[in-house]
Amino acid sequence: MKDSNKLKKATYHLWTFTISKLISSFGAQVYSFAVSFYILQLTGSATSFAANLICNILPRTLAAPFAGYITDKYSRKIIAITAQIATTVAITGLLVVTLSSGLSLIAIYTTSCILSLTSMFSGVAFTSSITGLVDKERIQKAMSLNQMSISFAAIASPAVGGLLYGAVSMPVFLIMYIAASSLAIVLESTMNFNLFAHRKEEVEGEPKETMWQSMKAGISYLKLQPLLMAIIWISLLINFLFGAFEVGYSFILIEKMKMASQRFGFTQGAFAIGMLLLSIYFSIRKEVNYPLLVSKRAIIGMGVMMGAVAGPILMSLTDNSIFVYYLMIMFSLGALVITVNTPIMVMMQKQIDDDYKGRVFSILETMSMALMPLGMVLYGFLYDVFPAQWILLISASLFVGVTLILARPSVVRKAHPELEKVRAHRRGVAS
Template sequence: MSEAAKLRKATFHLYTFTISKLISTFGSSVYTFGISLYVLSITGSAASFAINLICSILPRSLVAPFAGYAADSYSKKKLVILSQVASVLSVTGLLVYSLAFGLSLTAIYITTALVSASSMFTGVTFTSSIANLIDPDRIQKAMGFNQSAMSIATIGGPVIGGMLFGFVSMNIFLVVQIAAYIVALLLESTMNFKLFTNGTAKGEDVKQSLVKSLKEGAVYLKSNRVIMVIVTTAIGLNFFFSALMIGLPFIAVQQLKVESAHFGMIEAMIAVGMLLASIYFAMRKEVKFPLLFSKRAILVMSVLLGAIAIPLLLDLPYGMNVGYLLVLMFGFGVSNIFVNTPIGVMMQKDVEEEYRGRVFGILDSMCMAAMPLGYLLFGLLYDSIPAQYIVWGSSLCLVFLTLYMMRPSVMKEAYPELGQPVPNAPKFS
C-alpha cells in the first residue's frame, strides 16, 4: 500500500475510532446510569450499589494482564470483534432473562462482571493498537479525539439516562446499550489493525505460554526505567486521587450541604474540563517533552486536591462554595487530560510494538487494583479524621511521589537533550 493510501486509511481510522468510542461509551454511560438508579430504587441499599460497582471494577483488574497477553499474541482485529460480540451477548442475555423472568440483582451483577471483563479486552487491545491504526504524526490528535468522545459520553450519558429513567423500562436501557455495541462493532470491523507496523510484534505467528509471556512483559517493563516510572506514578496517582472520589461527595454534600442538583453540576464540570482540554490537544502540535509536561500537570492536580479543603476552613456563603467547587473540578478535568494525553502519546511511540499489549494490560491492572484499595482506605479515614487533613496529606504524598519518581536524573534519561546547553531549552526540576 502506498504512503498516500496509508494516510487516507489512517484518516478513516481517526474518525471511525472516535465515532465508535463515542457511541459505545455513550451507550454504556446511559446503561450504567440507569442500572445504578434501578439497583438503588429496588433495594434502597448503598451496599447493593457498591456490590455492582465492585462487579464492574474487580473483573477489569483481574483480566487486564490476560487481555494484554492476548493483544500481543493474537490478531488484534479478531480480539476486538470477539470481545465486542461477548459484550453484546452478555447484555442480550440479561434482556432475554428480564423479559422471561424479570430483572434480579444476581443477573445484573453477573452481566456487569461479564461486560466489564469483555470491555477490558476491547480497551487494552484498542489502546495497544493506536500506533498501528494512526500515523505517528497524528497519534496525539487521535488520543485527543478519543478523550473528547469519552467526555461527551460522560456528560451526555447521565442526562439522557435521567430523562429516560422516569419514562421507560429498564429493558429500553438494555436495548440502547446493545444497539451501541453493535454499531461500534460494525465500525471496528472496517479497520486495518496492521496499517502501521514495524514488524517486531510476534502477533499470531509466534505463540508463547501465558506465564512466559507475562514474565517477559514484566522483565521488559522493569528494564525500561522511563516507562516503569510512568507506570509507578500512574498507580500512585490513581491511589491518592481516590481521596478525591470519596472526599468530594463527602465534603460537598455532607459537610457543605450542597444540594444534589448543584453537586451533579460540580461533578459534570470535571467532564467539561476534560472535553475542552481534549479538543485543545487534538488541535495543537505534539508536546515536545511529554514526561516533563505531565509532571507539571500532576503537581497542579496535587495542589487542586489540597485546595478542596479550603471551603471547610472559610465560612463562605453557599453560592461561593458551589462556585468555588465548580471552578476547582473544571481545573481537575483540564489537568487530568494534561497528564494523560502526552504520556499516552509517549507510551504509544516508546513502548516496542510486541510488548504494548502486556505493558498497557499491566498498567490497567495495577491502576484498577489501586482504586478499590484507595476507596476502602479513604472511606475509613473520612469517618474518623477531619476531611481537610486527609486531602492535605494525600496532596503532599502525591507531590513527594511525583518529585521523586520524575526526578532530574529520570528526565535526563528520557530527554538527553535537556542536559545539553541548548539555547532556550526548557529547564527541568
C-alpha cells in the same frame, strides 16, 4: 500513491475509531447510570449498589494481565470485535431474562462482570493498536479524539440516562443499547489494525512461548525501560492517594457543605467539561515536545487542586461562593487529568515495541487499579475518624512529594536529554 491511500485509510480510522468509542462509551455509561438507579430504587441498599461497583472493577483488575498476553499473541482486530460481540450478547441475554422472568440483581451483577471484561479486552486491544491504525504524526490526535469521546459520554450520559429511564421501559432501553453496540461491531470490522503496525512475524518451527513465559517476557521488557517503570510507580501511588479526593469530595460537599444535589451534579459536570475542552485542544495542537515534564507539572497541579478542596472548611464562604469555588476546582482537575494522560500515552505509544504493547498497557492498567479499592476503604475509614481538611492536605502533600521524587530532574533528563541543551541555549541567550 500507496502512501496517499494509507493516509486516507488512517483518516478514516481516526473517525471510525472515535465514533465506535463514542458509541461504546456512551452506551456503557448510560447503561451504568440506569442500572445504578434501578438497583437503588429496587433495594434502597448502598451495599447492593457497592456490589455492582465491585463487579465493574474486580474482574478487569484480575484479568488485565491475561488480556495483555492475548492481545500481543493474537489478532487485535478479532479481539476488539469479539469483545464488542460479547457485549451485545450479554445485553441480549439480560433482555431475554428481563422479558421472561423479570430483572434480578443476580442477572445485573453477572452482566456487569461480563461487560467489565469485554470493555477491558476492547480497551487494551484498541490502545495497543493506535500506532497500527494511524500514522505517527497523528497519534496525539487519535489519543485526544479517544479521550474526547469518553469525556462527551461522561457529560451527556447522565442527562440521556435520566431522560430515557423516566420515558422508556428497561427492555426498550436494552434494545437501544444492543442496536448501538451492533453498529460499533460494523464500524470496527471495516478497520485495518495493521496499516502501520510493526509486529514480528512468527517463524515456522520456532518454539512457541507459553502464556507464563510471555507474561514474564513482558515484565522483563518493562524492567529494561526505567522510564516506563517510573511512570507505572507514579501511576500506582498517585491513584492510591487520589482516593483522598474520590472519597472526600462527595463527603465534604454533601455532608459538610450540605450542597444541593443539583449543584453537586453541576460540579461533576464541570470536571467532564474540563476534560472535553483540553481533549479538543490536544487534538488540534502540535505534539508536546517534553511529555514527561508537562505531565509532571500537571500532576503537581492536581495535588494543589486536591488540597484546595479543603479550602471552604478552613474559611467562611457564602453558599454561592462555595459553589463557584468547587466548579473552578473540578473544571481545573478535569483539564489537568487530560494534560497528564495525553502526552504520556503518546510517548508510550511511540516508545513501546508493538509486540509488547498489550502486556505493558495491561500491566499499567492492573497497577493503576490495584490500590484503588484499598485506597477507598482506607480513606472511608479515615474520614469517619479524622478532620476532613487534614486528611486532604496531608494526602495532597504526599501526592506532590511522590511526584517530585519519582519524576525528579534526573528522570526527566533521561526521558528528554535534548531539554538540557535547550535550557543551556536559553541561559546563553539570557546572559
